[in-house]
Amino acid sequence: MDMHVSFGGLDLKNPVMTASGTFGFGMEFAPYGDLTKLGGIVAKGLSLKPREGNPMPRITETPCGMLNAIGIQNPGVEYFITKALPYLPWKKVAVIANLYACDAAEFGELAGVLAGEEGVAALEVNVSCPNVKEGGIAFGQDPAQIAKVTEAVKKWAGNKHVMVKLSPNVTDIGVCARAAAEGGADSLSLINTLSGMAVDIRKRKPCIANVIAGLSGPAIKPVALRCVYQAVKAVDIPVVGIGGIASAEDALEFILVGAQAVQVGTANFLRPDFAFNLVDEIETLLGEIGATSLDDFRGSLQLPL
Amino acid sequence: MSLRNCRTVKVLDVSPVGQSKSPGELFELRLQYPDWDGWKPGQFVMIRPTGWELDLLWARPFSICSSDGESLTLFIQNMGRGTSRIGKLKSGDTVTMWGPLGNSFAVEPETPTLLLAGGIGIAPFRGYVEQHPQPENLKLFMAHRLPLDCYPYALLSKSVSSHCMIEEKPEDLDRIIDTMRDRIREYAAQDGLILSCGPTPFMRTVQRFALEFKARAQVSLENRMACGVGACLGCVTKDGEGHHVQVCTRGPVFWADKVEL
Numbered sequence: 001m002d003m004h005v006s007f008g009g010l011d012l013k014n015p016v017m018t019a020s021g022t023f024g025f026g027m028e029f030a031p032y033g034d035l036t037k038l039g040g041i042v043a044k045g046l047s048l049k050p051r052e053g054n055p056m057p058r059i060t061e062t063p064c065g066m067l068n069a070i071g072i073q074n075p076g077v078e079y080f081i082t083k084a085l086p087y088l089p090w091k092k093v094a095v096i097a098n099l100y101a102c103d104a105a106e107f108g109e110l111a112g113v114l115a116g117e118e119g120v121a122a123l124e125v126n127v128s129c130p131n132v133k134e135g136g137i138a139f140g141q142d143p144a145q146i147a148k149v150t151e152a153v154k155k156w157a158g159n160k161h162v163m164v165k166l167s168p169n170v171t172d173i174g175v176c177a178r179a180a181a182e183g184g185a186d187s188l189s190l191i192n193t194l195s196g197m198a199v200d201i202r203k204r205k206p207c208i209a210n211v212i213a214g215l216s217g218p219a220i221k222p223v224a225l226r227c228v229y230q231a232v233k234a235v236d237i238p239v240v241g242i243g244g245i246a247s248a249e250d251a252l253e254f255i256l257v258g259a260q261a262v263q264v265g266t267a268n269f270l271r272p273d274f275a276f277n278l279v280d281e282i283e284t285l286l287g288e289i290g291a292t293s294l295d296d297f298r299g300s301l302q303l304p305l
Numbered sequence: 306m307s308l309r310n311c312r313t314v315k316v317l318d319v320s321p322v323g324q325s326k327s328p329g330e331l332f333e334l335r336l337q338y339p340d341w342d343g344w345k346p347g348q349f350v351m352i353r354p355t356g357w358e359l360d361l362l363w364a365r366p367f368s369i370c371s372s373d374g375e376s377l378t379l380f381i382q383n384m385g386r387g388t389s390r391i392g393k394l395k396s397g398d399t400v401t402m403w404g405p406l407g408n409s410f411a412v413e414p415e416t417p418t419l420l421l422a423g424g425i426g427i428a429p430f431r432g433y434v435e436q437h438p439q440p441e442n443l444k445l446f447m448a449h450r451l452p453l454d455c456y457p458y459a460l461l462s463k464s465v466s467s468h469c470m471i472e473e474k475p476e477d478l479d480r481i482i483d484t485m486r487d488r489i490r491e492y493a494a495q496d497g498l499i500l501s502c503g504p505t506p507f508m509r510t511v512q513r514f515a516l517e518f519k520a521r522a523q524v525s526l527e528n529r530m531a532c533g534v535g536a537c538l539g540c541v542t543k544d545g546e547g548h549h550v551q552v553c554t555r556g557p558v559f560w561a562d563k564v565e566l
Contacts, residue, residue, distance in 0.1 A: 021537075021538075022532075022536060022537065023536055024534070024535055024536035028532075028534045028535045028536045028554075029534065029536070031310045031534075032310055032311045032403065032534075044536075044538075052547075052548065052549050053538065053541075053549055056528075056541065056542070057529060058538075058539060058541075059529060059530075059531055059537065059539030059540075060529070061361065061362060061363055061531075063360050064359050064360050064362070065362065066362060066363070066531065068537070068539060070537075070538045070539065073538050073541070073549055217359075217362055218359045218362075246359055266362060266531075268532065268536070269362060269363055269364070269531040269532045269537060270353065270362060270363075270364070270401075271311055271353065271364070271401045271403070272310075272311050272403055272532065272533075272534055273311045
């Protein structure tokens, strides 16, 4: 079955991408599968300068999910360009850089640094991180800021595809989706984590040093599916579905409501070859349910009359 | 098709070890040996029972205790939801396992080497003693809270000179700390090697005396981790320069003067 996905100039050999922050720079997973088998690799969030991230503890397991407050720890964009990118098979798999900055101008500057990098297929703009004090979710909850940041990235991104990653921690995801589209986004990806919290009654302390953290994993899938469904209806640009995908069935649910492709995040921690296996599992399942092609299946949800 | 680093292997058996107040608090999990070329003491594996539903997502990290070429043994303390369920596995069940992960303890065959184990921290030293080319140069000191038969101490004490102290009351802790201080000073004086594994307070004590006496000491850290491969950044600790580094890939073994505890 033809699994190829193409949208906004971004070519993926299949709809399986790995979500930022859950797959390192990709090479961490090379011992567990063939990176070129994936549709795309979204690298960990990058900032202009290195960031140490938040204090420990910064992850905890919750029922059917996990909380994280890593805080965009990363070695900076120059490290990515000089040390990580050369070792990625970017000629055979789409490598997407995920960008984090504190204001629209800095987002633009970061996009400009990556605009000339041949190995980068697209820029994913993180306006939705709940774990940083500066920017982060503050952008993602303000449609005007989403549009402003998107415009700044588009201005400096050259011919790179620009994907804007949205937060579910908003009242109306459709408004945010339209803001990104109006800002010039080539596509959207959603959702980022839901704001959450866990506490320890014996220690009487929060389980995460940052107190509030981002919830991911199967627990958030219904919320993610709803957001993707609403975003698909709200805009004409392609949407990539993220949130709690832990099986081929989960992935196809997102495709069914109209997602062009999916990103797998927390499930990469179930086993490190999860995303690689998912590619085959999706193809098999499509055949089992009688779909003739991925394109025909996409968006074919039949709503009640 | 996954590469051989991540495999599904069979559980050979789960055996409670010793008699503590909570039956089965410590147990040995013996797994089918994966198709590895080898492993080094101090390294660890991530395991996730294939029968787990999605209420528990993460695999759990465990030091490799020993192997005989046919099986791989992990020595586990029942500490929470994950380990209690792992303790209920039966022969023939399967687990997803990836590894061997992380770095390993230094091996200097000719150097007098002190192994400092805090409770369950004895686990990697079984493999260390078994693989060491000159075990006569090794000495084991163990501090423990549960009865000694809960640990593979007797097994190790057959191969190396050993000494243990139990912590039952507050004053025991002072005596244990004094003993650790004396031992670390003694090994520092002869430019020996000190290897340690145990709970974080135990590691902090080792580090404190290692810095005081300028001893060459390594500490093996355990930390909550989701992936084990360096991607999630959830297990970081601070290195000597204050940078967050992954315990899973930059450790779990660190030189005591190169890490903040």
